[in-house]
Amino acid sequence: TGSAVRPLLLLRWAARDLRRRWPQVAAIALIISIGTGIYAALGSTATWRRESNDASFGMLHMYDLRVKAAEGADAATGEMLAVLDDLPDPGIVAAAEERLVVPTQVDASTGDQTILVPGRIIGMDLSDGGPHVNDVDVDEGDGRDLDAADDGAPVALLERNFADHYDLPPGGGVRVAGDRAVETVGIGLAPEYFFVMTEEGGFFAQANFAALFTSLSTAQDLAGRPDRVNDLVLTLAPGADPGGAAAAVEQAFSSSGAGLGVTVMQTDDEDAYRVLYDDIESDQRFWNMFAGLILAGATFGAFNLSSRMVESQRREIGIGMALGWSRRRLAVRPLLVGAQIALLGALFGVMTGLVVMAALRPVYRALLPLPVWHTDFQPAVFARGAVLGFALPLVATAWPVWRAVRVMPVDAISTAHRACRGGLAPPPPPVPWAGQAFPRT
Numbered sequence: 001t002g003s004a005v006r007p008l009l010l011l012r013w014a015a016r017d018l019r020r021r022w023p024q025v026a027a028i029a030l031i032i033s034i035g036t037g038i039y040a041a042l043g044s045t046a047t048w049r050r051e052s053n054d055a056s057f058g059m060l061h062m063y064d065l066r067v068k069a070a071e072g073a074d075a076a077t078g079e080m081l082a083v084l085d086d087l088p089d090p091g092i093v094a095a096a097e098e099r100l101v102v103p104t105q106v107d108a109s110t111g112d113q114t115i116l117v118p119g120r121i122i123g124m125d126l127s128d129g130g131p132h133v134n135d136v137d138v139d140e141g142d143g144r145d146l147d148a149a150d151d152g153a154p155v156a157l158l159e160r161n162f163a164d165h166y167d168l169p170p171g172g173g174v175r176v177a178g179d180r181a182v183e184t185v186g187i188g189l190a191p192e193y194f195f196v197m198t199e200e201g202g203f204f205a206q207a208n209f210a211a212l213f214t215s216l217s218t219a220q221d222l223a224g225r226p227d228r229v230n231d232l233v234l235t236l237a238p239g240a241d242p243g244g245a246a247a248a249v250e251q252a253f254s255s256s257g258a259g260l261g262v263t264v265m266q267t268d269d270e271d272a273y274r275v276l277y278d279d280i281e282s283d284q285r286f287w288n289m290f291a292g293l294i295l296a297g298a299t300f301g302a303f304n305l306s307s308r309m310v311e312s313q314r315r316e317i318g319i320g321m322a323l324g325w326s327r328r329r330l331a332v333r334p335l336l337v338g339a340q341i342a343l344l345g346a347l348f349g350v351m352t353g354l355v356v357m358a359a360l361r362p363v364y365r366a367l368l369p370l371p372v373w374h375t376d377f378q379p380a381v382f383a384r385g386a387v388l389g390f391a392l393p394l395v396a397t398a399w400p401v402w403r404a405v406r407v408m409p410v411d412a413i414s415t416a417h418r419a420c421r422g423g424l425a426p427p428p429p430p431v432p433w434a435g436q437a438f439p440r441t
Contacts, residue, residue, distance in 0.1 A: 021305065021309070021337075024305050025305070025337070025340065025341050025344070026344075027301070028298060028301045028302050028305060028341050028345070028393065029341050029344035029345040029348055030345075030348065031294065031297060031298035031301055031345075032295070032298040032302075032341070032342070032344075032345025032346070032348070032349060032389050032392070032393060033344075033345050033346075033347075033348030033349040033351070033352045033389070034294055034298075034349075034352055035291055035292075035294035035295035035297075035298050035349070035389065036291075036295070036345065036346060036349030036350075036352070036353070036385040036386065036388060036389030037348075037349045037350070037351070037352025037353035037354075037355070037356055037385070038287070038290065038291045038294060038352070038353070038356060039287075039288070039291035039292075039295070039349075039353075039384075039385045039388065040349065040350070040353035040378075040381050040382045040384070040385030040386075041352075041353040041354075041356035041357045041360060042284070042287035042288075042290075042291060042356075042360075043284070043287070043288075043378070043381040043384070043385065044353075044357060044377075044378040044381050044382075045283075045284075045287070045360060045364065046280050046281075046283070046284040046287075047378050047381065048364065048373070048374055048375050048376075049276070049279075049280050049364070049368075050277075050280055051374040052370050052372055052373045052374050052375075053276050053277060053280075053370070055372040055374060056191070056194065056370040056371050056372045057191055057194075057267075057273065059135075059137070059371060059372055060134065060135040060136070060137055060190065060191050060371065061095070061132060061133050061134065061135055061235060062134065062191040062267060062270075062273065063133050063134055063191075063233035063234060063235060063267065064234065064235050064236040064240075064242055064245070064266070064267060065233075065234050065236065065242065065245060065246055065249055065264060065265065065266060066231070066232070066233050066234075066264070066265040066266075066269075066270075067080065067231070067232040067233075067234075067249060067253065067262050067263075067264055067265075068101075068230070068231055068262060068263045068264075068265065069230040069231065069260055069261070069262055070260070070261035070262065070263075073230065073260055073261060074100070074225060074228040074229060074230040075228065075229055075230070075260050076227060076228065076229075077098065077216075077227050077228065077229050078098070079229075079260075080098050080229055080232040080260070081096060081098055081232065083249075083252050083253055083256045084096060084234070084249070084252065086252045086255065086256065087248050087249065087252050088248060089248075091237060092236055092237050092240040092245050092248075093234050093235075093236065093237070093245075094234075094235045094236055094237045094238075095132045095133050095234060095235045096133065096232060096233070096234035096235075097124070097125045097130060097131055097132060097133050097134075097232070097233055097234070098125060098216070098229040098231065098232055099122060099123055099124055099125070099134075099216065099219075099229060099230075099231040099232070099233060100121075100122075100123035100216060100219045100220055100223065100225065100228065100229050100230055100231065101120060101121070101122050101123070101230060101231045102120070102121050102123075102219065102222075102223040102225070102230075103118065103119070103120055103121075104118075104119050104120065104121050104176045104177040104212075104222070104223075105117075105118060105119065105176065105177045106118070106119035106174050106175075106176055106210040106212065107174060107175040107176075108158075108162075108166065108168060108172075108174045108210060110166075110168075113166070115166055117162075117207075117208050117209060117210050118208070118209060118210075119176070119209060119210035119211060119212060120209075120210075120211045120212070121156075121176065121211075121212050121214065121219050121222055121223060122190070122211060122212065122213050122214070122219065123214055123215060123216040123217070123218060123219020123220060123223075123229075124136075124146075124213060124214070124215065124216060124219075125216050126146055126147060126148050126150065126151055126215045126216070127148060127151075128148075129147075129148075133233040133234060133235055134190055134191055134192065134233050135190070136157055136188035136189065136190045136213050137188060137189045137190075137371040138157065138186045138187065138188045139187075139371075141170075142160070142170045142186055142187040142188070143157075143170030143171060143184070143185050143186025143187055144185055144186050145157070145186060145188070146185070146186075146213070146214070146215065150185075150214075150215055150218075151215040151216075151217050151218070152215060152217045152218055152221070153215070153218060154180070154181065154182050154183060154218060154221075154222075155182065155183045155184075155185045155214065155218070156174075156182050156183070156184055156185070156212040156213055156214035156218070157184065157185065157186045157187065157188035157212070157213040157214070158170075158172075158174070158184040158186070158187050158188070158210070158211075158212060159187075159188065159189070159190070159193050159196075159206075159210060159211035159212070159213070160187050160188060160189040160193075160369060161189075161193060161196050161206035161369065162196075162206050162207075162209065162210045162211070163187045164187075164206070164369065165206045165207050166207075168184075168187075170184070170185070170186050170187050171183075171184065171185065172184050174210075174212070176212070176222060178222070178224075180222055182212060182214070182222070184212075188213055189369065189370075189371055190211070190213060191270075191272065191273070192270060192272055193211055193272060194272045194273075194276060194368070194369075194370055195271070195272040195275050195276055195368070196209055196272075197271045197272065197275065216229070234249075242266050242267070243266070246264045246266055249264050250262070250264045276368070295388065295389070295392055298345065298389075298392065298393065299392045299393060299395075299396045300396070302338065302341055302342075302392070302393035302396040302397055303396035303397070303399065303400065305341075307400040309334050309337060310334055310400045310401055310403075310404040313334065313404075314404065317330050317404055317405060318407075318409045319409075321405075321409040322409040327405040327406070330405050331401045331402070331404075331405050334397065334400075334401045334404075335394070335397060335398060335401055337397070338393055338394050338396070338397025338398070338401075339394055339397075341393050341397070342389065342390040342391070342392075342393040342394045343390065345389045345390070345393060346386040346387075346389040346390040349385055349386060349389045350382055350385075350386060353382060353385065354377075357375070357377075361375045
């Protein structure tokens with residue numbers, strides 16, 4: 001046979017082997033596709049979450065530094081902003097706004113249920129189209145946003161996680177401490193409440209906590225603190241060092257004559273921010289472990305099938321070596337079957353990953369209602385999954401093939417019970433019964 005015919009012959013042999021064992025090949029390829037598909041889909045979720053977090057915090061201008069007054073302490077409006085003028089480099093501050101943040105009780109009871117929970121009133125600066133730091137997002141259909149005309153009016157935005165939990169409408173009303181009525185003109189989401197936590201560290205606390213966003217003057221009126229503020233949020237100029245800026249702001253407040261004890265927080269100190277980013281890495285390690293277990297099972301299945309194939313072809317391999325065929329050429333035939341399994345598994349894995357991604361999108365959107373979600377197809381993650389799904393079964397096939405072509409031709413041609421092989425010995429032949437009616441003569 002000429003050299004041009006031999007590759008064609010090997011391909012025909014491999015196709016015949018594939019047809020003879022198509023149930024095993026299909027089963028292993030399916031297991032590989034599940035492993036690679038889950039790996040690719042869950043690996044994509046890490047990128048989704050990171051990009052969505054960045055876009056959501058960026059869209060609402062999450063603060064870089066937050067200056068919180070000590071419990072019960074406050075300052076006159078404008079006094080906290082004035083301290084920033086004493087910074088060694090005031091230019092590091094891009095935007096800054098004062099707020100009044102006070103605890104309260106929120107009564108959002110309806111005709112069907114009683115809802116009485118602790119809450120918080122956040123008074124924001126609505127002048128000049130504000131707030132410009134820690135803005136509040138109001139989706140279409142969730143009412144309207146606040147504007148300068150609402151300054152001093154008893155209206156507010158109700159925090160979205162709380163409203164969604166109790167299925168509260170955008171337009172309605174609540175009552176706060178002092179039996180004061182507040183009209184809720186919309187439902188909004190702020191960066192500090194993307195993920196609602198209790199002060200004790202409890203997760204998903206939207207059932208037991210309500211936040212109200214309103215104008216600064218309205219918050220001062222509801223809290224009985226006219227012309228007072230106790231919170232300052234600011235963003236830094238591009239390239240500014242948050243750690244150095246935090247130290248400078250803290251030093252400026254310590255040196256000021258206001259005598260206001262403050263705590264300076266960076267973005268990482270905010271519970272919602274920290275949890276949303278920290279969970280990405282821990283969840284990804286768990287998903288990788290889960291997908292790895294499935295891929296390990298698929299690799300073992302490919303190894304088992306290839307070992308059986310090589311055992312059944314031992315005599316053919318021995319005859320081929322006796323006729324002068326090289327070990328490399330003899331190894332091609334079973335390796336082609338392994339490559340076919342790997343290729344089918346990788347292709348099916350892409351389709352499986354797309355199906356899993358489609359199922360995960362609504363789950364993540366419902367679990368974490370961020371204002372911006374990026375759930376695009378991730379080519380790099382799927383490429384890694386496809387390469388992994390192709391390489392693992394191919395390597396699993398190569399090991400028994402390498403062992404088979406390294407034996408001597410006479411050992412390979414030997415019958416099964418004389419061939420050098422691992423495992424248990426074959427059972428002995430049956431012993432005839434003593435009282436057989438037709439003994440052998």
